[in-house]
Amino acid sequence: MRTLSLALRNLLRNRRRSLTTLFAMVIGAVTILIFGGYSRDITYGLQTGFVLRGGHLQIQRKDYFLYGSGNPAAYGVADYQRVADVVARDPVLAPMLTVVTPTISLGGIAGNFAAGVSRTVIGSGVVVADRIKMRQWNDYGLPMNLPAFALTGTADDAAVIGNGVARVLELCEPLAVSNCPPHTKPGVAAGASAPADVTALAALESRPATAAGEARIELLAANVHGAPNVASLRVVKAERQGFKEFDDMFVGMHLTQAQRLLYGSEKPQATAVVLQLVHTSQIAAAKARLAELLATTLKGEPLEVQDFEALNPFYGQAVGMFAAIFGFMAVLIGAIVLFTVGNTMSMAVMERTAEIGTLRAMGLRRSGIRRLFMGEGLLLGVIGAAAGVAAALCVAWLINHAGLTWLPPGQVDPVPLTVRVWGETRLILGTAAGLALVAVVSAWWPSRRAARMLIVDALRHV
């Protein structure tokens, strides 16, 4: 008869109390795991969104990240094609890569002269075929339903803009943007009528310069020499971007178009070479290898590597926030479990005082008494944690199959509300081990008290 066997029987002795304690532990485990699974899902969703757009790593000209947005033309990667080739052919990196593609980010002013409106925008020049490939990345198996990439099969002058840009530039109608509030222009101040010739000229000026139903914008940006350059872009689609700030500024175009805008007849550059990896977990290894390449093969140009977390600080903030909430919740639940199990064990010690005296009289050492009650705490912890994990898996399954949807931060369309518990081994084991540990710790004080009882006092206890 081993200590654990005796401990188990003692737990079964007061079934109702043991079940109540276990129930509290199960509730705790379910809460931790479901919230953990939910935050894990959000984290993976955010990460996937960022990786789909900007890859895991970007090779940029040194200091582009800090100063380049003010003058992207001056901070370009001149030999970007060679950089991309070296990276793609590197025997260490190649197995980790899904896509290596150049990109251009630029700032400018987009205008719809027909409507007489303009606004500042952030432009992005991409290689369409590579972007299509990047959009297939789904390392975490998230339920995604991405629409086709809007620039697919379009001419070089095609562009896609954010819904916000379309709204401000009054392109909702030709682009069939829904949820575009009706727009009433501020009225002209009342006064004397303009002369007839002026009115006629004005009518000519406001005449649409484009074919009916076509949306065009003019994108103004500073070229490599600092002179203004304008590109006329045909907007093929307006797409809602995840964040309003981005939605109000986004203009996507072909890389070649963006290069012409920035570099004109000069040798085209890219502001970054984007690397998308097979798995996010490979970032550290890939960065280490890239550091070697930048110091050897690619040392001709001052380059540096940024990962998606550095490029998207929101990701780190969101992950940190969820980690803080998770930690707070885990501590709170841990405290509840601590006191629940501690209370149960204290009651067990009190009820079995005479038994403790008997065991000690028969020759069981103090350490044996301690082991006995700690064993009960451990069993409560292990059983509670196991039952909690099982219950959490069931609850997660129910939630995942309930057909609920929600709009996570940074997403455009509602996504299925899912909690990722199954497969999250570290989360499950961490929670289970944590609960078991808390239960053992809770049993420590009552066990110590039991072990330190005077035998004669214990035997006298009724």
Add this chain to the structure above:
Amino acid sequence: MNVVNLNQVGKTYHLDAVDVPALIGIDLEIRPNCFTVISGPSGSGKTTLLNLIGCIDQPNCGEVIVAGEEVQKLSDDALSDFRARHIGFIFQNFNLLPVLTVEENVEYPLLLSRMPAAERKRRVEALLDAVGLADKARNIPGQLSGGQRQRVAIARALAPSPKLVLADEPTANLDSHTGAAIISLMREMQREHHVSFVFSSHDPKVLAEADDAVMIRDGRIEQIERREARAGGRHEQGAGAAEGGRGAPAQAGDLTPEAAP
């Protein structure tokens, strides 16, 4: 050699800043293979004396020697091991472990003494057979009568082959018929296992069975009566009594009073 020697043992309890002497200058020797009964009125110090002999309490002064070992010098762990090897306990309320079966209760002290499993099994079976509970081996204490529980307690106390078995009012919670049967069983076991039994009891039936009777009052031994061992009806002289075996020759069935220390 005596199983127990108490030399000038004293025990005082501190209750609410008041010192209450429970035992004062106790000198006592417990002979081997004897049935010794400690008797006296309530509050006289019987249980305290039994606790000191059983090494579950410490005296404030004096010397307690059990099985040749000066037990006050032992650490708590060593004392636990010592009890596991040399002392068996029978309690008034039986104090069986309710979650264990009858055979597991008897086996428990053998686990503490780390006896091999096969030997344990044999020993448990033999003891349960001896106390007439072989058919109840798989029952739990809650399914037994009071008398049966006390039989289990006797088997448990004898399991590790102790030199000394202590019983605190073992018949107090039993009806007179069952109590008599239990006393008879203990007497039988004592003879069979060659072990010293020490009781605290008011029960005249227990006193009648005693080889030695220790009368205690107000924490002092008032009288020690030794009687010749009854085995085989032979007349034996009480030996090793308090104060160096000053016991007078005794007649079978009579108790021979000795001067209290």
